[in-house]
Amino acid sequence: MVNPSADAVTIAGRRWAGPERLVTAVLPVAFERSADAITALIAEHDPAVVIATGLAAGRSAVSIERIAVNLIDARIPDADGAQPVDVPSMPSAASAAMSTLPVKAIAGRIRAAGIPVELSLSAGLYVCNHVFMHAAAWAPGRGARAGFVHLPWGLGQAPDGEPELSVGTMAEALMIALRVALDADHDPATPSGPIS
Numbered sequence: 001m002v003n004p005s006a007d008a009v010t011i012a013g014r015r016w017a018g019p020e021r022l023v024t025a026v027l028p029v030a031f032e033r034s035a036d037a038i039t040a041l042i043a044e045h046d047p048a049v050v051i052a053t054g055l056a057a058g059r060s061a062v063s064i065e066r067i068a069v070n071l072i073d074a075r076i077p078d079a080d081g082a083q084p085v086d087v088p089s090m091p092s093a094a095s096a097a098m099s100t101l102p103v104k105a106i107a108g109r110i111r112a113a114g115i116p117v118e119l120s121l122s123a124g125l126y127v128c129n130h131v132f133m134h135a136a137a138w139a140p141g142r143g144a145r146a147g148f149v150h151l152p153w154g155l156g157q158a159p160d161g162e163p164e165l166s167v168g169t170m171a172e173a174l175m176i177a178l179r180v181a182l183d184a185d186h187d188p189a190t191p192s193g194p195i196s
Contacts, residue, residue: 004154004167005053011171020182027131030080031072034131042138049145049181050135054128056150060163061116062173063150064107065123068097068133073125089133097136101147102187106180110173123148145181149174
């Protein structure tokens with residue numbers, strides 16, 4: 001199956017010039033295995049920043065997620081055939097967890113690079129949100145930053161005329177996000193919330 005998110009992460013990993021060490025991995029689209037994988041990667045590497053990514057079919061911009069919800073409501077089965085409904089991602093955790101990335105600073109820098117970007121309040125209730133919840137719940141206790149970035153289809157990949165964006169451009173956005181997350185000491189208090 002086509003996975004523009006994995007492709008963008010792979011390209012970003014090849015292009016990253018540091019000086020920090022970048023560890024990349026492609027997680028399975030499966031609830032249990034993805035949570036196990038992100039937990040193991042964090043335990044092994046004790047990172048300063050975790051940025052997980054995933055495909056958000058239908059979106060036309062790089063989406064910087066703000067809130068992980070502690071809920072799974074799988075409309076379709078995952079890659080292992082599991083389809084949990086109305087259960088928590090982490091039974092002992094809070095109902096939600098905020099991204100600890102400087103989301104507004106990241107969006108501003110990506111926008112300045114000419115890449116379409118938006119802040120998003122929902123990573124859904126599927127595997128992406130599940131991974132986000134695990135990373136976001138871990139970060140505050142470690143003094144680390146963690147968040148999630150949703151990406152559109154890559155060029156030539158979208159079904160039925162859905163929005164697309166170059167995978168190379170998405171990789172550039174991810175590298176910008178990582179650089180800002182490593183360097184920014186705070187997030188600007190600029191208004192950006194929806195009026196609805």
